[in-house]
Amino acid sequence: MEPDLFTAAAEDRQEKDPSSSPLAVRMRPRTLDEVVGQQHLLKPGSPLRRLVGEGSGGPAGPSSVILWGPPGTGKTTLAYVVSKATNKRFVELSAITAGVKEVRAVIEGARRATGGFGKETVLFLDEIHRFSKAQQDSLLPAVENRWVTLIAATTENPYFSIISPLLSRSLLLTLEPLTDEDLRALLRRALTDERGLGGAVTLPEDAEAHLLRIAGGDARRALTALEAAAGAALATHEREITLTTLEETVDRAAVKYDRDGDQHYDVASALIKSIRGSDVDAALHYLARMIEAGEDPRFIARRLMISASEDIGLADPTALPLAVAAAQAVAMIGFPEAALTLSHATIALALAPKSNAATLAISAAQDDVRRGLAGPVPPHLRDGHYKGAAKLGHAQGYVYPHDVPGGIAAQEYAPDAVRGRRYYEPTRYGAEARYADVADRVRERLGRGEQGGAAPS
Template identity: 90%
Template sequence: MEPDLFTAAAEERQEKDPASSPLAVRMRPRTLDEVVGQRHLLKPGSPLRRLVGDGDGGPAGASSVILWGPPGIGKTTLAYVVSKATNKRFVELSAITAGVKEVRAVIDGARRAVGGYGKETVLFLDEIHRFSKAQQDSLLPAVENRWVTLIAATTENPYFSVISPLLSRSLLLTLEPLTDEDLSGLMRRALEEERGLGGAVTLPEDAEAHLLRIAGGDARRALTALEAAAGAALAKQEAEITLETVEETVDRAAVKYDRDGDQHYDVASALIKSIRGSDVDAALHYLARMIEAGEDPRFIARRLMISASEDIGLADPNALPLAVAAAQAVAMIGFPEAALTLSHATIALALAPKSNAATNAIFAAQADVRNGLAGPVPQHLRDGHYKGAAKLGHAQGYVYPHDVPGAIASQQYAPDPVHGKRYYEPTRYGAEARYADVVEKVRERLKGEGG
């Protein structure tokens, strides 16, 4: 049986008995105008509008589309809307479970549909980055010959995960994360519209805020949680979905955390101060509060990178590379898995030896510069590569450190106003103890003292 017959049957059942389908399915947009978020893709005359023949210019020329973005922001929905708007069959495959055999079967079915009853096909392939190069190659004939309109979705950078021939034949659309405003509007529509909950219950602000935290920018998660909470409220014969009902339904306590208010900064501050104080358990508590509140993982990762330099520094030179690696990983994988990476980094930073010597050093140097202690660069350090520099005395008398034993030349580097100033005062903690020994010997050699 053709896949589109299953799709048609499912749609017919939904029309006859809407309540039989999950709320997230019932609220699936039917037109581009109903799509939540992605305003940059939905402007008049945009490639996506032209793809469905909406607006000037007619359909876009690309024979395939690649949708790139995090989970739960509407990649499947956009593919479905395109198929409905262009009156094409909609066939969905997942690269997790499908292989070349399934792809070829869909392509053969698409060719029969075009030849048999003139119906073109939209093939939605989810998680295309999981396909090997050979599997992606199997899609090329269908794309080149326009047997299907391929809409592929990926959460990974397509320039690294999609083969060049397919990428060059595709319209690449980058989807942005949904905002709380986007999800709030979607839930309000679900509460009010007949295909949704039809006004059966209301949602106060505190319960809505908790649902938004739970959703974490994922539309499916938001609607699934809303449906469960509405069902629980109606079962108790209540016309309002209270915060308590939401908590009971999703089995998660409301986190005392305001992403736009004082709590946001208080909890972030407490996380960093707990790391600074080496209290790993307190740090994990505040990290968990930020995660449960739906905080942007990139914000947390940025704070950890700052902490690595501000509070650890050279006491553990590996702290900053670890924090940077964590930030890069978080940006690539997102929640929920990003919680593991953030935990890894938080524990490592909390238990690392601490030093603020690097922080104090730059603050002291900046303070002197602001107070006017700048002074001219010593003549022997100035650029001597241009014609006439020697006549000005520039670079004259400079001692090349590699030409002397130990590669440390006894000469003045700082301007006169700050010559002899000591900004870096290393601690004896962790790896910085080595730097404490080295810096004293280097300073002696620079002054011409020591052997």
């Protein structure tokens, strides 16, 4: 059974009756110039344009391409455009449902098509990261012998999810999330283009803004929602997709949230203050509002990293590594799964013991520096690794702490201007209680004891 026969039949049916296909399929670009977004991949002379034969010399480059990016950014579209531009058969498989048997069937069909009809094949394999190492190995002969042009798509880091032999034989292209401007252009094209809605309905500004928010940078999601809302409007003989119609169709209320205005900053502020106040439920509410409004998950992750140091600090030394790990995970997976990671981090930070001692410590030190309380570095702490340093007295008399019992050398470290100044005043909350005890013992060993307070003027 030839998978490409079904593909050809579907394409033929679509050409005869375009309305039978979903809007996202009908609006699929036919050339690279119609592709929305990904301008970094579409510049003249880029590897992608050379792959489709643009520029001198005709088609060039490897016979395998890996497209890495979030959902809805155009991976399937680019594969389809490549097949059309190079006049090759297009066969699509998903690693979720296909296995080695299906892949081998496509490869065998491609070899027959090339030998019998001189027609080469583009194999688009979606979700390739779901293939095991053995399954990915089965693709290598077809790639090495150029029996197919393999275009594989993944939402996960290919350096972790794709075997090295396949990765080394592939052109890796990274797709960026679509911007609001990209999606706006796509929606407006779909509204007016004859392949799309052909001007049958209009989309007012408030409904368009809501549609952009719920799309979350996903073109497929945006077009699917637009198609559903247009159908609902036309069913009631309306020519305008109102915000109410859109909300009812997608079953999602419009969140009052302006990513460039007051709501953006007010809700973000409320999230952080709820975490600081250890109200985990309020923090989750504000997090949900930001997610539902289509806020950039990387912005939320950055705020959580700041909170981990600003409000928790050494009361829970694991808070910052956890927030950093969450930010890295969010950057790799994107929405909707990133919501789980952000929830994980928000709950952990909200319930962690709190301390702003690190925040106050660096603020106090910076204040002194700004007031001019700096002074020269003590001679014994200066660099002594160059000829003539000893004659200047640099590094002379320095006591190497590792040579002293206990590892703490009783010598002066601070400049005279801030001698005795105590910036770090630890709390007794959580793990910071241990740091407080250590700080007290170290200061006593250094001969500072209960000294502190304001620096000398």
